[in-house]
Amino acid sequence: MTEWMSIVVVVNPGDVDLVSGLVWDLGVSGIEEQPLPDGAVELRIGCERTIAQQALEVLAGRWAPTAEPVAADEGLDAWRDHAQVWRIGSIVIVPPWLETPSDVAESDLVLAIDPGHAFGSASHETTRMCLEAVVELVTPGCAVADIGCGSGVLAIAAARRGATTVVATDIAADAIVATLDNALTNNVADLVEVSTATIDELESTRFDVVFANIGAATLSSMAAALVQVTKPEGVLVLSGLLGEQVETVIESFEQTGALRTEVRADGEWRTVLMKRSR
Numbered sequence: 158m159t160e161w162m163s164i165v166v167v168v169n170p171g172d173v174d175l176v177s178g179l180v181w182d183l184g185v186s187g188i189e190e191q192p193l194p195d196g197a198v199e200l201r202i203g204c205e206r207t208i209a210q211q212a213l214e215v216l217a218g219r220w221a222p223t224a225e226p227v228a229a230d231e232g233l234d235a236w237r238d239h240a241q242v243w244r245i246g247s248i249v250i251v252p253p254w255l256e257t258p259s260d261v262a263e264s265d266l267v268l269a270i271d272p273g274h275a276f277g278s279a280s281h282e283t284t285r286m287c288l289e290a291v292v293e294l295v296t297p298g299c300a301v302a303d304i305g306c307g308s309g310v311l312a313i314a315a316a317r318r319g320a321t322t323v324v325a326t327d328i329a330a331d332a333i334v335a336t337l338d339n340a341l342t343n344n345v346a347d348l349v350e351v352s353t354a355t356i357d358e359l360e361s362t363r364f365d366v367v368f369a370n371i372g373a374a375t376l377s378s379m380a381a382a383l384v385q386v387t388k389p390e391g392v393l394v395l396s397g398l399l400g401e402q403v404e405t406v407i408e409s410f411e412q413t414g415a416l417r418t419e420v421r422a423d424g425e426w427r428t429v430l431m432k433r434s435r
């Protein structure tokens with residue numbers, strides 16, 4: 158049986174996104190934020206025991222995390238009480254247990270997304286920047302990959318915008334479960350191919366748009382394979398980056414045949430758009 162842990166760490170409000178990004182990259186299953194009377198923020202991070210060990214190592218240099226065991230799934234779902242609807246241009250992400258807002262227009266794309274224990278409720282800047290790119294780049298008939306799909310929100314948005322080939326992959330079992338469930342709820346289960354395939358296993362397929370909201374180190378290590386699965390003139394949307402990580406990641410992609418087109422910012426987070434050159 159899976160052993161769950163809760164990591165508790167108190168951080169300055171300015172460090173919340175940084176800490177969340179660091180531990181989401183490790184594959185934690187839920188983060189609950191609790192403002193404290195002194196202005197600091199307590200983060201309770203739910204994860205499996207093996208991930209808890211890595212998270213403690215990552216955080217311990219700069220913060221003072223503690224870990225405690227959690228009975229069954231208790232505590233991993235507390236964030237649901239604070240979930241909200243997110244609008245990103247014409248895309249509206251609604252947690253299925255909340256009402257669809259009354260101002261939704263017929264032209265809006267409303268998606269019911271329950272991330273379960275995966276990342277991708279749209280509460281994070283990186284997801285929202287990727288969804289903006291979905292609106293701009295995904296046209297009917299195109300082929301889209303979502304590498305590190307989490308809840309499947311990007312793949313599902315792409316499918317609902319008319320992409321006819323959509324591949325969603327992740328290494329986390331929780332992400333596969335959430336993406337399959339969400340694809341079903343949003344009527345695109347027959348379109349979205351969900352799997353734990355590694356990027357190397359996809360190499361014979363070519364995509365018009367490749368999304369990878371996955372963190373700097375993983376992106377750099379996958380650069381060649383991500384470029385390889387992108388069609389010539391196709392676009393790579395690389396996210397999960399902090400400002401200081403952008404140039405290193407761009408360099409790894411430039412070395413493998415991609416050209417920088419744009420760097421977008423939301424708070425301290427960055428999304429890089431690149432084009433495969435050949």
Ligand SMILES: C[S@@+](CC[C@H](N)C(=O)[O-])C[C@H]1O[C@@H](n2cnc3c(N)ncnc32)[C@H](O)[C@@H]1O
Binds near residue numbers: 304308
């Ligand atoms: C920040 S979340 C992004 C989720 C979603 N695409 C979004 O934009 O909200 C990153 C996801 O990448 C997955 N991941 C981490 N390393 C991976 C790898 N090497 N291959 C595939 N997925 C990976 C994690 O399990 C996690 O679900």
